[in-house]
Amino acid sequence: MSLRIAPLADGYDLASFSCGQPALDTWLREHAQHATRQGTRTYLLLEERSERVVGYFAIAPYLLEREQAPRRVGRGAPLRIPAILLAKLALHERLHGRGLGAELLVQALTVIVAAARAAGGRVVVVDAIDENAANFSVAHDFERLPNDQQRLIVKLSTVAQALELPWP
Ligand SMILES: CC(C)(COP(=O)(O)OP(=O)(O)OC[C@H]1O[C@@H](n2cnc3c(N)ncnc32)[C@H](O)[C@@H]1OP(=O)(O)O)[C@@H](O)C(=O)NCCC(=O)NCCS
DSSP, X not given: OOEEEEEOOTTOOOTTOOOSOHHHHHIIIXXXXXHHHHTOEEEEEEXXXXXXXXXXXXXXXXXXEGGGSOHXXXXXXXXXXXXXXXXXXXXXGGGTTXXXXXXXXXXXHHHHHHHHHHHOOSEEEEEOSSHHHHHHHHXXXXXXXXXXEEEEEEEHHHHHHHTTOOOO
């Protein structure tokens, strides 16, 4: 199966997307377009031939209060740490469990690193929808914020190094 990433646009069938978390399906159908006007960017994972939507992620610029960050990340950083928020990430449920969620995460982080190289940024923050999502992020080197277990963080320099992307 050949897959590609494309920015959210009109004309895609969002109604048949189902990731096992109804809130994330609804968000894509009903709120993603509005969120774009508010400053969020949503990208779709498409089956190349059918153009079927099989996943998506949404990112936005973010400022993390330094006092919320683990000390190692906050040291030397400004009071508000420039960040990119990985606000949503979901894969169609019929594709779960074969490594594609990890691939989608890599695609999201690649877009994030490129954006931060151009515009600046020190960390990636993930909002995990539940404990399962938080565990998925921990499995991919994100660290829980000390006072907010559903919010996780990784330094952009660490991501760039892991993905062998240029930084800064
Ligand atoms: C979370 C989600 C994207 C994972 O996709 P997936 O294709 O099932 O996961 P993968 O098969 O790519 O798993 C990749 C790795 O993450 C691990 N992993 C997957 N889900 C995990 C979980 N809930 N907890 C811990 N590790 C997890 C896998 O064991 C695998 O590790 P390995 O490479 O060492 O074998 C998918 O289940 C999904 O869309 N869920 C609903 C939406 C959601 O919860 N989104 C939030 C994500 S932050």
